[in-house]
Amino acid sequence: MIDISPEQARTLAAIVTHGSFDAAAAHLSVTPSAISQRIRALEAAVGRPVLTRARPAGLTESGQAVVRFARQLELLSADLAEELQPEESRGRTSLTLVINGDSLHTWALAGLSAVAGAVQLEILREDQDYSLELLRSGAAAAAITATAAPAAGCTSRRLGVMRYLPVCTPAFAATWFDGGAAAESLATAPVIVFDRKDDLQDRYLRRLSRKPLEPPRHYVPAAHEFGEAIRLGMGWGMMPEIEIAQDFEQERLVPLATKSFVDVPLHWQQWRHGSTALDSVAAAIQEAARALR
Template sequence: MMDISPEQARTLAAIVTHGSFDAAAVHLSVTPSAISQRIRALEAAVGRPVLTRARPAGLTESGQAVVRFARQLELLSADLAEELQPEEPHGRTRLTLVINSDSLHTWALAGLAAVAGRVQLEILREDQDYSLELQRSGAAAAAITTTAEAAPGCTSRRLGVMRYLPVCTPGFAARWFPGGATADALAAAPVIVFDREDDLQDRYLRSVSRTALKPPRHYIPAAHEFGEAIRWGMGWGLLPEIEVSEELQRGTMAALDPAAHVDVPLHWQQWRHGSAALEEVAAAIQAAARPLR
């Protein structure tokens, strides 16, 4: 049986968190030599490298599994302390979550607010297509992702579907789409894109034309400012239906094509061996996700 001590796992997590063996030694109040000995013993137990020898140090796939174990152990230890000494004051459990900007901007904060008095949260913003990598590395206990299949050591729960609508201002539509959102018009009209990893607008464009359309682009990597850029008439873009539906009803925003949409399924993945605090956050997120399709 593989014999990995909690001390070894915590040492590896400290190296990754603080960036070097020396920094981890300072954090753990031991010598750099002790850090090296622990990592050698850990790699002997695992039977393969856990670190890439680089600056800063990176994790191998095996190292990621060990760091997840260390983080989960921290959560379980906090649960145990609360159970054994309920009369003693314990610090709030710290949880790191990965949540995409649109979910934060539209619905997820309501769920997080419901548990903010009982846990300390660090939110890492990452696109839902890439968020799982941070969880696999051990950097986060849970993530909102488009991946339904559970990652190693994790569980997966369906949250729902975020529907995105291609929209612009009525004035922008009158100027750039007088004959409708044709392929020629979409090739010429400026489009707002979140960042260079954002594929939503191109997914819509591919649904309109088999030929790759390359309209002028403005990159605006912030959820609020992305929507404001569309509202200022800088270009068209896809916004969550739950954000823009009332504006469409009022006529302050126009749909490029009333029948067009892009659906993004969302799932909540978290460590399988989590904690009571993590389960509480998961329940709050699921409750907040009810407006999704």
């Protein structure tokens, strides 16, 4: 059995949070020598390194597991204190979540607003295909992700499907797709892309052509501004179906083709050993996710 003390786990978490042994020592009000001793004892207990010796210090896979343990211990300690001394005021529990920009822009905030009075949230914005790394490292307690298989130490629940439609303005369609949005025209028509991690537009293009298409690209890394760039006629792009119903009604946007879409499944992954606060946030997110397919 591996015997890791809470003090050792908290020390490792402090090193990662503050970036160095010296900064962790100052935060914990101990000497740098004490920090080094704790990490040596931790690595002896684990049987392998927990840190990569770099600046800033990084975590090995084992170190990630220990930091998750430290963060979970903080949440469970808060639950225990509330149960043992409910009359004392302790302030709100702090939670860090990873949410992709489109979910944050369209439906997730409605759910989080329901629990905002009871918890203190830090939201990290990351693409749903990349969010799990922040969960594995212990930087976040939960994430909305496109991955169904639970990360180590986590549980996974399906939220629904985010459907994206390829759209542009009527004027843009008349200029670039007069003969239809075929592979030939899409190879030259400007496209709006969220950032260099965003694969949605290329995923759609791969369905239409066996060879890679490389149209001119505008990168607009903010959900609201991404949509505005399309509405202003800068290019075409994939937008969430739940966002653009009014645009279709008022004919501000038109689809590139009928029955054309890309579906992205979304899942809620959180630490397996969570807390009352984390479970309440999960319930709120699941309720809000009813807006999805």
